[in-house]
Every structure is written in C-alpha cells, then in structure tokens.
Amino acid sequence: MASSSSFDDAFVKVWFDEGAKESGDNFYDEWHKLASAQHQEPSHYALHTLKKLYPNSTVTMSADSRVNLLNYPKAVxxxxxxxxxxxxxxxxxxSRSSPVPGLxxxxxxxxxxxxxxxxxxxLLYLVKVPQGAFGSYSIYQYLIHDGPEINIRNLLVEVGVWSNALHGEIxxxxxxYWEKSAALWTEAQKANWADVILKDKFKTAFRKDIYGFFESEQLYKDLAIPWKRGIIMHGPPGNGKTISIKALIKECDARGLNPLYVKTFTGWLGEETAMSMVFEKARQNAPCVLILEDLDSLINNGNRSFFLNQIDGLEGNDGLLVIGTTNHLDQLDPGLSSRPSRFDRKFLFDDPDYDERILYGRFWQNKLSTNEEVDLPDKLLDDIATLTDGFSFAYLKEAFVSSLVLYAGLEGNKPSFESVIKEQIETLRKELNKFALRAPGQRVKQSTSKPPTPGATSSPVSLRDFIHRPVGGMSQADVKGLMDDLSATSRSPAEDYLRRSFVAHAPARARDLEAQKWEVACEKFKRDVEALSSFGPDGPHYVVAPVGSSNAEETKGNAMMPGAL
Structure with missing residues (x-):
C-alpha cells in the first residue's frame, strides 16, 4: 500500500505537470528544480529562464517593495x-468591536x-526568494512586455510615486525605518482646535507662528536667511501639548504639509544613522513639519553633537519646521533650548489659570446641556475653577469624567452633581499634594486665580532671613514656596549648588511633609541653606504667598553674586 506522502507527491506532480502542459510554460519546473538552495542567486536564474522563455520580449526584474504591483490600484x-x-x-x-473576530x-x-x-x-511573474539567514526573504517581480523597456519603467515610476504618497496615513x-500609520492619522482626525481649551490669543499666536512660516518663503529669501524654523512646546504634563500636536497634524495634512512624526531614534541602525534618515526624509518632503515629541528623551550626550549638525542644516533645511515638545525644558541642553536659529520660539503650556479653568468648565457645560440629570450652572463652574487651583488640564478632565461616571452609576435618590464633583476634586487634590515636591522643572505652583483676599499681602523672605528665623515663625507655605522654587531651574551657580543639594534629599523631604512633619523638613532644609557660606548684601529674595491666601505668586529672585560660594 502506498504511503500518504507518496500519494501527495504524485498528486502535486500531476497537478503541476498538467498546468504546464496546458500553458506550454515550464517556468515552475525550472524554478522548483534550481531554487531550492542549489544556487546562491536564484533570482538571477529566474531572470535567465524567463529571457529564454520570452526571447522576443522585454524582461525586467525588481525586488523593490515600493513598486509592488499587486498593491497598485490603477492597474488591473x-x-x-x-x-x-x-x-x-x-x-x-x-478588534473586539469588529463584526468578525479576524481574517x-x-x-x-x-x-x-x-x-x-x-x-x-x-505579464508579471512574482516569486518569493530567500535572502540570507534568519528566514528573511524578498519578493521579486519579473515583468514581460512586448514593447520597449521605457513602458515598464514608466509603470514602475507611477507605482513608486503612488506607494510613496500618503493615503489617509502619517x-x-x-x-x-519609516512606516505609514493609518492609526495616527485616524486619531488626529478626532482633534479640533475648538476642543483645545486654551486662550484664543495663545492659540492664535501658536498657529500663526506655524503657518506664517510656510507663507513667508519669499520674505526669508529677500532677507537672504535660511527658510527654516524651530519651535518648542513645553510645560508640565497634561496641559494640551499632545492634543495640540494632533490638531496640528490634522491641519498640516489638510494643507499638504506632510507632517512627519518621530517616536524614537533608538534602533538597530544606531541613533546617528536614524537621525540621518529622519532629516533626509524631511528634506525630501519639504516644505513639511517634523515633530519630535519628548525632545529631552530623544537627545542625549551621545547623539547631541550629530543632532545639532543635522538641525543646523549643513545639508540645507529649507522649508523645514521642526517642532519639539518637552515636559522638562530645564533638562534640555542650552544649545537646543537657548540658541535661536535652532529652536526660535518657545510656547509654554502651563497649568490653566482661573480663566482657562472657567473655559474648560464651559466646554463641559455645553457638552452636558442636553443632559437632564446633570446640573452644571455658572455658579458651580466658578466654584470648580476656584477649587481646582493648581490642577493641570488632565486633572481637570479627570475631575469631570470620574464624577460623571460615578454619578451615572448611582441608583435611587441621587445626591446633587455638585456634591459629587466637589468630593472628587477633594480626592484629586490629596493625590496631587502627594507629589507637591517634584524633580527640577516640574514644580507644582499655584496658578493665578481670583484676586487675593483683601488685606492679604506678600512678604519677601530671603534665604538669609530663613536661616535665622525660628521654625515657629515660618508658615508651611513659606517653606514649600522656597522648596518649590529651588526645584525649578536655577539662575546662578550658587543656587544650582543648593538646588542639587535639595533635590538629592527631595524624597526624604516629601516623606516628612506627607507625614505632617513639616517642622522636621524645615529644619533639614535650613541645614542645606546653611551649607552656603555667604550671600550678597541682601541675599536672593523670593515672594511667597501669605498664610490663607490662594494666590502664590511666581518666584521673583535676585541672582546670587558671583563667587558667593
């Protein structure tokens, strides 16, 4: 009795033999005979075989995936x-939401x-050819045409141009490597500038800076300066940078400006090669927008010099607008953050102030206008804006979303939505306070809110005064104000020394404060300050909020005198 494998082999042989006899084409026989690792370059043998089969026709070969004819919709x-x-x-x-689980x-x-x-x-012959080790392969296309080779070349040019173009992709x-992302394009289509809750003046200036650049090519040429520009979007996380990037991608794509998005430079090719590929693609697509999100994580000491050469445009960056985002502007190399002609403008996406928190509340008020269960009057918006002083937009969103989800799940005699959202705000405030002391550049500060309570005045507290003032004479706001300021970017070597000393002990300080041991934290901080030998005549001054005030002003410090240490 014949084995099943013998039967299968016979079946395959008969099937292919009959096909070859019917067509008079023995290409498969030749391919099967000599492509099973018997030759180093089976692709060459395939070309040789086809030229023998079609001696009076033009025969060409291509293994370029960018000219894949089967994907080209304009050919039958x-x-x-x-x-x-x-x-x-x-x-x-x-996805689980799809009508079928898979294909x-x-x-x-x-x-x-x-x-x-x-x-x-x-006539197209398509074969998969093994290439090297690790199971890699290439798809080879052999085109046969009863005419001049220029017709094949013109077809491949058309296919390549179509393949390189974007079709609902980014x-x-x-x-x-570069890849087309339909998912990012789809996500960007959901973003609208109307949904970016920032002041109109800020949004207008931001968009004008971007699109004004592309409309000013002739002006740059008239002034004989390179037509390139850089913008940094910075600020604490959760304040609109990402949604603004999505809205920007959507608008640039609609204007034909081909936005390019960089996830990382890290890969098997190495960071310098990756940077070369990125800027080569950008120059090829110019005028375009190159988006480098989380710039501080993309650039490091190892690739900094090469990146600066690329962004300086030694090979020419005409028509290139580079937009970088960061949560930590102070951690960027000064060669990037402070030098014009690399990143010319910086836009701060800060925690929302009182007016912006009111704007955000009205955004939800409009969304819930047809909801009969949720009452969101102007008075409640005012209360929410006041209670969420120091919240980021992300925290504001969480306050509304968590409150609505919780409220929808309540049954029976429901409490008022006002009580639910205020309780959620209180919970988020406790969570936020746990991270009141952050790394440099991530200072939690109180945003500008309503005017301070009448009679409340700010008192300047110098570090020298702080050393000699007894703990009982200091408010917790005084200490935290000084601590927060020293967690931000410093302005002199002496301050930098103190900042680094403070940051090194920040986890311990945070634990002390969280455990309500603020006097312990105060004494430890005073020892850090005393480590400095001297200050200028008046010492650096910091304006901090008085006890009971909801308005802690921005730091106003005088730099320490050179050589103070």
Missing part, C-alpha cells in the same frame, strides 16, 4: 489560470498575472 491584475499560484495564508486579528489573508509566494495599465499589457519613524 488577473491571475493566469493555467499557471500555478502559491499563496501563504496567515491570520489577522481584528485569513493570502500572501502570494509564487504566481503569474496578466497586468493591464493604460494602453499597455504586461509618516512615523520608529527608530530604524
């Missing part, structure tokens, strides 16, 4: 019936197709 492709067609099936999982997709590994494009006809660099 029909499989040759008599020729073998080998496909590899694989499963693609879909089985066929990938052609060997096939022959009739191709029609315009007034020209071609170019994204992932560290080693």
């Amino acid at each position: 492709k029909v499989p040759v019936k008599a020729a073998p067609l080998i496909t590899n099936m694989f499963f693609v999982a879909l 089985v997709v066929d990938s052609v590994e060997l096939g022959t197709f009739h191709v029609s494009w315009g007034t020209h006809d071609f 170019w994204v660099f992932t560290g080693s």
Whole structure:
C-alpha cells in the first residue's frame, strides 16, 4: 500500500505537470528544480529562464517593495489560470468591536498575472526568494512586455510615486525605518482646535507662528536667511501639548504639509544613522513639519553633537519646521533650548489659570446641556475653577469624567452633581499634594486665580532671613514656596549648588511633609541653606504667598553674586 506522502507527491506532480502542459510554460519546473538552495542567486536564474522563455520580449526584474504591483490600484491584475499560484495564508486579528473576530489573508509566494495599465499589457511573474539567514526573504517581480523597456519603467515610476504618497496615513519613524500609520492619522482626525481649551490669543499666536512660516518663503529669501524654523512646546504634563500636536497634524495634512512624526531614534541602525534618515526624509518632503515629541528623551550626550549638525542644516533645511515638545525644558541642553536659529520660539503650556479653568468648565457645560440629570450652572463652574487651583488640564478632565461616571452609576435618590464633583476634586487634590515636591522643572505652583483676599499681602523672605528665623515663625507655605522654587531651574551657580543639594534629599523631604512633619523638613532644609557660606548684601529674595491666601505668586529672585560660594 502506498504511503500518504507518496500519494501527495504524485498528486502535486500531476497537478503541476498538467498546468504546464496546458500553458506550454515550464517556468515552475525550472524554478522548483534550481531554487531550492542549489544556487546562491536564484533570482538571477529566474531572470535567465524567463529571457529564454520570452526571447522576443522585454524582461525586467525588481525586488523593490515600493513598486509592488499587486498593491497598485490603477492597474488591473488577473491571475493566469493555467499557471500555478502559491499563496501563504496567515491570520489577522481584528478588534473586539469588529463584526468578525479576524481574517485569513493570502500572501502570494509564487504566481503569474496578466497586468493591464493604460494602453499597455504586461505579464508579471512574482516569486518569493530567500535572502540570507534568519528566514528573511524578498519578493521579486519579473515583468514581460512586448514593447520597449521605457513602458515598464514608466509603470514602475507611477507605482513608486503612488506607494510613496500618503493615503489617509502619517509618516512615523520608529527608530530604524519609516512606516505609514493609518492609526495616527485616524486619531488626529478626532482633534479640533475648538476642543483645545486654551486662550484664543495663545492659540492664535501658536498657529500663526506655524503657518506664517510656510507663507513667508519669499520674505526669508529677500532677507537672504535660511527658510527654516524651530519651535518648542513645553510645560508640565497634561496641559494640551499632545492634543495640540494632533490638531496640528490634522491641519498640516489638510494643507499638504506632510507632517512627519518621530517616536524614537533608538534602533538597530544606531541613533546617528536614524537621525540621518529622519532629516533626509524631511528634506525630501519639504516644505513639511517634523515633530519630535519628548525632545529631552530623544537627545542625549551621545547623539547631541550629530543632532545639532543635522538641525543646523549643513545639508540645507529649507522649508523645514521642526517642532519639539518637552515636559522638562530645564533638562534640555542650552544649545537646543537657548540658541535661536535652532529652536526660535518657545510656547509654554502651563497649568490653566482661573480663566482657562472657567473655559474648560464651559466646554463641559455645553457638552452636558442636553443632559437632564446633570446640573452644571455658572455658579458651580466658578466654584470648580476656584477649587481646582493648581490642577493641570488632565486633572481637570479627570475631575469631570470620574464624577460623571460615578454619578451615572448611582441608583435611587441621587445626591446633587455638585456634591459629587466637589468630593472628587477633594480626592484629586490629596493625590496631587502627594507629589507637591517634584524633580527640577516640574514644580507644582499655584496658578493665578481670583484676586487675593483683601488685606492679604506678600512678604519677601530671603534665604538669609530663613536661616535665622525660628521654625515657629515660618508658615508651611513659606517653606514649600522656597522648596518649590529651588526645584525649578536655577539662575546662578550658587543656587544650582543648593538646588542639587535639595533635590538629592527631595524624597526624604516629601516623606516628612506627607507625614505632617513639616517642622522636621524645615529644619533639614535650613541645614542645606546653611551649607552656603555667604550671600550678597541682601541675599536672593523670593515672594511667597501669605498664610490663607490662594494666590502664590511666581518666584521673583535676585541672582546670587558671583563667587558667593
């Protein structure tokens, strides 16, 4: 009795033999005979075989994935019936919300197709050829045409141009290669500038700076200066940088400015090669917008010099607008953050002030205007804006979303929405206070709110006064004001020394404060201050909020005199 494997081999042999006899095409036989690792370059042998089969036709070869004819929608492709067609099936999982859980997709590994494009006809042989180790391979396309080679070349140019264009996609660099992301494009379409809750003056200035650059090419040329620009979006997390980037991607795409988005420079190619690929793509697509999100994590000591050379445009960066974002402007190299012609403008996306918190409340008021259960009057918006002083937009959003979810889940005799959201704000405030002491550049400060209570005045407290003032004579706001300021970017070597000393002990200080041991934290901080030998005549001054005031002003400090240490 014959084995099943012998039967299968016989079946395959008969099937392919019959196909070859019917078509008079023995390409499969030749391929099967000599492509099973018997030759170093089977692709060359395939080309040689086809030239023998079609001696009076033009025969070409291409392994460039950018000219994949099967993906090109403007050419008609029909499989040759008599020729073998080998496909590899694989499963693609879909989202749970999809009507079907997944699909089985066929990938052609060997096939022959009739191709029609315009007034020209071609024969396409497609084969999958192993390349090197680790299971890598290339798809080779062999085009046969009864006409001059220029017709094949023109077809491949059309396919390449279409393949390089964006079709509801965004170019994204992932560290080693560029890829088209339909997911990012789809996500960006949900963003609108109307949903970016920032002051109109700020949004107008930001957008004008971007689109004014692209409209000013002639002005740059008239002034004989390079037509390039850089912008940094900075500020604490959760305050609109990401949604602004999405709105920017959407608007730039609609204007044909080809936004390019960089995830990382880290990959197997190395960071310098990755940077070269990024800027080469940007120059090729100019005028365009190059987006570098989390700039402080992308640039490090190892790649800094190479990045500066690229952004300085030694090869020419005409028409290139580079937008970088960071939560830590103070951690950026001064060569990036402080030097014009690299990043010319900086836009601060800060914690919202009272007016912006009112704007955000009105955004939700409009969204809930048809909800009969949720009452959100102007008086409650005023209370929310006051209670959320120091909240980021992300924390504001969480206050509304968590309150609405909680309120919707309540049954029976529901409390008022006002009591629910105020309770949620109190919970978030406690969470926020746990992180009151942050790393440099992430200072938690009180935003400008309503005018301070009449009679409340700010008193300047110098570090020298702080050393000699007894703990009982200091308010907790005084101490935290000094601590927060020294966690921010310092302005002199002496302050920097003190800042680094303070930051090194910040976790312990935070634990002391969290445990209500603020006097212990105060004494430890005083010892840090005493480590400095002397100050200027008056010492650096810091304006801090008086006890009971909701308005802690921005730091106003005089730099220490040079050589104070």
